[in-house]
Amino acid sequence: MMPAERLNIESEFAYDLLQDNMELILALLETPMSKQELLGRLGSIDMLGRLVRNGLIQEGKDGKIFAVAETYQQVRQEGMMTFLQRYILPSLNAGLSSLHGAESHGLSRVWIKTFRLSPTTIRALRPNQFQSLFEELLKITNVAAQTRLYHQSVLIVGTSRDKKENLSENDSILELVKEASLQKVSGDEKDMAIMSQFDCLADSNRYRLSLDTLERALALLESEETSDTIPYHLTVAIHWRCESPKISVVDEVSESC
Amino acid sequence: MLRKSIILLFCTCFGLSFTAPALAGGGIITDARTVGQKSKRNSQVESNRGLSIPAEGLTSIENELYLLVSMWFSESGWALDSDTHIDFYQPRGQAETDEESGCQQAPILPWFLLGLIPFVTRRKQNSIEA
Numbered sequence: 001m002m003p004a005e006r007l008n009i010e011s012e013f014a015y016d017l018l019q020d021n022m023e024l025i026l027a028l029l030e031t032p033m034s035k036q037e038l039l040g041r042l043g044s045i046d047m048l049g050r051l052v053r054n055g056l057i058q059e060g061k062d063g064k065i066f067a068v069a070e071t072y073q074q075v076r077q078e079g080m081m082t083f084l085q086r087y088i089l090p091s092l093n094a095g096l097s098s099l100h101g102a103e104s105h106g107l108s109r110v111w112i113k114t115f116r117l118s119p120t121t122i123r124a125l126r127p128n129q130f131q132s133l134f135e136e137l138l139k140i141t142n143v144a145a146q147t148r149l150y151h152q153s154v155l156i157v158g159t160s161r162d163k164k165e166n167l168s169e170n171d172s173i174l175e176l177v178k179e180a181s182l183q184k185v186s187g188d189e190k191d192m193a194i195m196s197q198f199d200c201l202a203d204s205n206r207y208r209l210s211l212d213t214l215e216r217a218l219a220l221l222e223s224e225e226t227s228d229t230i231p232y233h234l235t236v237a238i239h240w241r242c243e244s245p246k247i248s249v250v251d252e253v254s255e256s257c
Numbered sequence: 258m259l260r261k262s263i264i265l266l267f268c269t270c271f272g273l274s275f276t277a278p279a280l281a282g283g284g285i286i287t288d289a290r291t292v293g294q295k296s297k298r299n300s301q302v303e304s305n306r307g308l309s310i311p312a313e314g315l316t317s318i319e320n321e322l323y324l325l326v327s328m329w330f331s332e333s334g335w336a337l338d339s340d341t342h343i344d345f346y347q348p349r350g351q352a353e354t355d356e357e358s359g360c361q362q363a364p365i366l367p368w369f370l371l372g373l374i375p376f377v378t379r380r381k382q383n384s385i386e387a
Contacts, residue, residue: 026284074287181289196286199287
């Protein structure tokens, strides 16, 4: 696969701008917009100027506004709690709701797995296996959309820290998120924890393809299990914010969105 | 005539496919870095809620304590008051029944109190010396 064109978000200001205008950037990743259309969505020419100055979008010769790269890559530049609140928790919350058949905004699914992996493999998970997974998901966004597009998030939370026995599924996930966020700031262990999210726009077809890709990735990880290793707890969730699906069984409802 | 039509059709199709925008797509990848660098805005949000700990100069242990305290506050429903209405620390299905809920997590309060001990003892010593 050809490497994706990538923009690394370095500045804190650009990070905040991307956070504030994520829906817009995601839309621009799909298709360029006229300046008027963009201004209509942004509501202010100042904001448009800031986005251009910080290199998040660019204006073409024909006056259309483009996203500058196929992939925007960024690292957390805020407190852990607000990061969790903005990025991880909404999708996880939707996944937890779907586990219990409760209605959530859109469709979601969550996988809770424990693999037995060597420390070397664990440290290589994010840069290798999960980077490949994100590249695969990125590839899916190039599939022509057949129906309306909605925001889709895929999140991965992993930690090698032990979890307590006899916890409910919900509490177990919450415990793992807490442990992962703590492990991520612990000197020697920080590269054993994963908290990553991939955001894009998806229609029902892309959502289904993403589900398949996630299942394949988890199956592949299972094949890397070996003896004499440590347990690694992984929570993977996908949240597709399509409008008002009334059925909680994802495979049956994809087309209805 | 037929040949001309075919050529015209071919050119039109080719021209359209050439000028139409390429299949687009893309995404945003976000990772949690090891130590948070809080923006002024985010710092402000947190200080408005009563937590004002500068990110600069925090060692990892202090940062961990900060996280623990944050989470302890969160368990009281203090921090997660976003517009998206996340009832993260409330088990599903019990939101309206007023049942006792919350995660069965490790008790954080003792850790928090433990962290206060040096300050408390130092203050006591000072008062004795005075």
